Amino acid sequence: MSISIVRTVAGLREQINEWRHAGYRLGLVPTMGALHEGHLSLVRLAKEHADKTVVTLFVNPKQFNRPDDLAAYPRSEADDAGKLAGVGADLLFAPEPEEMYPEGFSTTVSVAGVSEGLCGAFRPGHFDGVATVVAKLLLQSQPDVAVFGEKDFQQLAVIRRLVADLNIPVSIVGGATVREDDGLAMSSRNLRLTANGRTIASRLSDALFGAAQQISSGEGPDAAIARAKAEILAAGFSEVEYLELRDAGTLAPVTRPGRPARLLAAAWLDGVRLIDNVPVGYSSGVPR
Known part of the structure; x- marks a missing residue:
C-alpha cells in the first residue's frame, strides 16, 4: 500500500x-x-x-x-x-x-x-x-x-x-494527547532523548497530573505548582521553563477555582525541550 x-x-x-x-x-x-x-x-x-x-x-x-x-x-x-x-x-x-x-x-x-x-x-x-x-x-x-x-x-x-x-x-x-505507556506525551522530539533521559522524561507528566489532581481537589494552585516544579527538577530535568495554570478557553492566567483550566509546562532534559499539558476541571466554582 x-x-x-x-x-x-x-x-x-x-x-x-x-x-x-x-x-x-x-x-x-x-x-x-x-x-x-x-x-x-x-x-x-x-x-x-x-x-x-x-x-x-x-x-x-x-x-x-x-x-x-x-x-x-x-x-x-x-x-x-x-x-x-x-x-x-x-x-x-x-x-x-x-x-x-x-x-x-x-x-x-x-x-x-x-x-x-x-x-x-x-x-x-x-x-x-x-x-x-x-x-x-x-x-x-x-x-x-x-x-x-x-x-x-x-x-x-x-x-x-x-x-x-x-x-x-x-x-x-x-x-487528544496520545501518551506512551509510562505517560510521556508522544513527540518527535522524544527521539532525541538519551536512554537515561527517556526513563526520566515521564516524570514531567507525573508531576502535571499530580498537581492537576491536587488543584481539582481544592489545594491552592501556587502550592501545587511549586511542588510539581520541585518534583520535575528532582527527577533530573535541568530547567522548568514554565509551569502555569491557564483558562482552557482564553489561556488567561488562573489564580483561583472557576472555569475549566489547563496546567501547561515546558522543561529541558538532555538538551531537549519537552512540553505537556493536562486538564484541571472545575464546576460552578467548586473543584471536581
Missing part, C-alpha cells in the same frame, strides 16, 4: 479540485513529519470528519527561533509515507521550503493575546511562524476540517483565534 505525494501547490490544488467536483468533504492534518502514533491518531480523527484526508509534511523554518533546533529536527519522509498509507490517508503534501516561501516572500501572520506568555515568551517569533504557515496551508488546501493535537495546546489556541479572526471557512478539531 502506498500514498500519493505531491510537492507543489499546483499539484495539491489539482487533486483537491477533483475531489471537490466529486462532492467529497476534505480533511487536513498539518505535520512536520517524524510521525508517531499521536500524529496517526489525528489522521484517524480527520477521517471521521471527512471523505478524503490530506496530510502535510513541512518542517517550517519560520517557527524555529534556533538554527540548531531546526537542523536537529528529525526527518523521515519515506517512513512517514508508509505510516500514512497504513492508516488510510489519501494524499501527502510535502513541499520544499522554496515552494512555501518563494523569493520575495514578505508576509507574516501574527496572532496577539493567546500567543503571548508560555511558549510565546521563550520562543520569540515561533507563533508568527506557526500562524503564517497554517494560514498558507489552509488557503492552499481549503479543507472543510483541519485537525491539530492538544499536546501543543497554545498552538491550538492560536490557530482557533487565527481562523475566527480571518473568517477562514474551516472547522478546527483538537485531537
